[in-house]
Amino acid sequence: MSKKTPNNLFVVRYATHPTAYFSPGGGEVQLRQYLENLKGYDVALFDYWDPQIESIDIVHLFSVFAMMLPLVHELKRMNVKVVVSPNLWVSEANAKDVDLPSVARIFEAADAIVCNSQLEVGNLSAYTGVAREKFHVVYNCFDDSFIEGGQSVENREVFAGKIPERFIFGACNIESRKNLLRSLEAVMEYTDLPFVVAGGCRDKRLLKQLKNLGKDRFVYIGRINSDQLKWCYQRCNVFLLASILETPGIAALEAAASGASVVITDRGSTTEYFEGGIFVDPFSIESIGRGIEMALESSPLTDVTRFNTGSTAAQLSSVYGSIQLDSDPRVFQDGIEGSSLSYAEINANGVFQWSQSQFAISSSYPRYRLRIVSEVGGTLSVSRDGRTSGVFVLKAGCNWVRINDGMGVSRFNVVLNESEADNSNMDMRDLGVMIFEVNVGVSSEEIFSPAQSGQGFYPVEMDDSQTYQWAESEFTIDSQIEKYSLKIWSPFAGILILNSGGKERDRFDITPGYNTVNVKNGGGSCLFVTQLETAELNPLRDDPRDLSVKVFKVNPD
Numbered sequence: 001m002s003k004k005t006p007n008n009l010f011v012v013r014y015a016t017h018p019t020a021y022f023s024p025g026g027g028e029v030q031l032r033q034y035l036e037n038l039k040g041y042d043v044a045l046f047d048y049w050d051p052q053i054e055s056i057d058i059v060h061l062f063s064v065f066a067m068m069l070p071l072v073h074e075l076k077r078m079n080v081k082v083v084v085s086p087n088l089w090v091s092e093a094n095a096k097d098v099d100l101p102s103v104a105r106i107f108e109a110a111d112a113i114v115c116n117s118q119l120e121v122g123n124l125s126a127y128t129g130v131a132r133e134k135f136h137v138v139y140n141c142f143d144d145s146f147i148e149g150g151q152s153v154e155n156r157e158v159f160a161g162k163i164p165e166r167f168i169f170g171a172c173n174i175e176s177r178k179n180l181l182r183s184l185e186a187v188m189e190y191t192d193l194p195f196v197v198a199g200g201c202r203d204k205r206l207l208k209q210l211k212n213l214g215k216d217r218f219v220y221i222g223r224i225n226s227d228q229l230k231w232c233y234q235r236c237n238v239f240l241l242a243s244i245l246e247t248p249g250i251a252a253l254e255a256a257a258s259g260a261s262v263v264i265t266d267r268g269s270t271t272e273y274f275e276g277g278i279f280v281d282p283f284s285i286e287s288i289g290r291g292i293e294m295a296l297e298s299s300p301l302t303d304v305t306r307f308n309t310g311s312t313a314a315q316l317s318s319v320y321g322s323i324q325l326d327s328d329p330r331v332f333q334d335g336i337e338g339s340s341l342s343y344a345e346i347n348a349n350g351v352f353q354w355s356q357s358q359f360a361i362s363s364s365y366p367r368y369r370l371r372i373v374s375e376v377g378g379t380l381s382v383s384r385d386g387r388t389s390g391v392f393v394l395k396a397g398c399n400w401v402r403i404n405d406g407m408g409v410s411r412f413n414v415v416l417n418e419s420e421a422d423n424s425n426m427d428m429r430d431l432g433v434m435i436f437e438v439n440v441g442v443s444s445e446e447i448f449s450p451a452q453s454g455q456g457f458y459p460v461e462m463d464d465s466q467t468y469q470w471a472e473s474e475f476t477i478d479s480q481i482e483k484y485s486l487k488i489w490s491p492f493a494g495i496l497i498l499n500s501g502g503k504e505r506d507r508f509d510i511t512p513g514y515n516t517v518n519v520k521n522g523g524g525s526c527l528f529v530t531q532l533e534t535a536e537l538n539p540l541r542d543d544p545r546d547l548s549v550k551v552f553k554v555n556p557d
Helices: 026-037 066-077 100-109 118-128 153-158 180-190 204-217 226-235 250-257 285-298 309-323 535-542
Strands: 010-015 041-045 058-061 081-084 112-115 135-137 168-171 195-198 218-222 238-241 262-265 278-280 336-347 350-363 368-374 378-384 387-394 397-403 408-416 434-439 452-462 467-479 484-490 494-500 503-510 513-519 524-532 549-556
Touching: 010 026, 026 041, 026 250, 026 309, 058 066, 066 081, 066 100, 081 100, 081 309, 100 118, 112 118, 112 309, 118 135, 135 309, 168 180, 168 226, 168 250, 180 195, 180 204, 180 285, 195 204, 195 226, 204 218, 226 250, 238 250, 238 285, 250 262, 262 285, 278 285, 378 397, 387 397, 387 408, 452 549, 494 513, 503 513, 503 524
Parallel strands: 010 041, 010 058, 058 081, 081 112, 112 135, 168 195, 168 238, 195 218, 238 262, 262 278
Antiparallel strands: 336 350, 350 408, 350 434, 368 397, 368 434, 378 387, 378 408, 452 467, 467 524, 467 549, 484 513, 484 549, 494 503, 494 524
């Protein structure tokens, strides 16, 4: 039974750990953004003094500290759905400081885990052992006011005598993770500009070290409001955030949206956000310094407009919609219904449902098509009135199944080749298929143009703007077009080798993030072999997709 309010809205409450607002950071900014921009729900802060559990549908936790476990268990006992935003990145450097068993227990109890990137999903799934299917991606965003422009006279007066005309700017709390000592050393060694930092102080000892090291080259202005932040973003020569890691850094998004030239760490999930940005090794003063020099010389701008509050609110609403008690998300349109489907979920591009090994579709249309994603190969048989009306071969990845004379009830039986997968690591959903939509008279939409096809891909996935497929270390594209370009995203640096006709035709350097590969004389079959540098990420080898690339649209030249 839903606990919806009289205005028919589902009740969502936000909670975090008790000390979060002693010195608020990005996680608290994220909480506020969700609170202010989510529409269609009754959203407010969780009241520990008057919780009114009986009226709540979902509690969204912005913490994975062990102290939150009793709350999670009590909420689950009282039939409240739990969503968790961990805002966490685990590495060999910090793993000893993270209570991974407690994090895993919170993840297992939660109904949904919201991460800020696909990279964060892979990282946390690998370190906790929690299945990727439980994770959702909701991209971080900046407040829309940061793209409005304008600089007030009031702010110029506020900062008069404090901030010079030219400066390097950082917006973050004073804490070790922000890597401020190395950043200051790089600023001092590679420029003659001061390093101005705005934010709270979580480490007074570190602040004293910065002041002693920088003298008049380090300017700490404390916490400032959003209008003053905007002024600093717009006035600075470079925005610098060379943290040990970021997921991805809301301040950097705000700075980029305001028109600042951004230099940012390459650790964490930043490469998934700042396409074309200047990435630096946070452990190298030289790398940080060279990045600053590059930004000062060319003033590159990074387009982050797609990470707006409206887009993020829609993604978050989809996550909530997938776990609502009385919601009945449909992958089907009017005139088509399904049964024996489990685990309704929503991704950035729409609703999908995991089917059981047997499911039924009732249709008033004589012809329709299913888009089915399967983890492994197998067969799909269709029967009507007890008689087999069709048998389809399912490949691992995206399949289109065309049903003719489908009026009435069609029953589907899925038999997957379990030998192709490690069944001990698969849950019930992985032994079925995932149905995205039923189309009536609509042509198939692949990631390739009609003159091209591909092999060696993992299941189709969606981000907030495009369809993509994870490619294996070797994949093939068959094309009738001699020249085309691939848009490839990679988690690591490496080489993409193109083979055609049994001979190596070309080599392409792959950098972390987005790459465009131009293929010439590609008419026919081209075999691509990816060789990526993965030495630092052994814990991620549980999922082969994280060791490969994702291929976006294949565009004819």
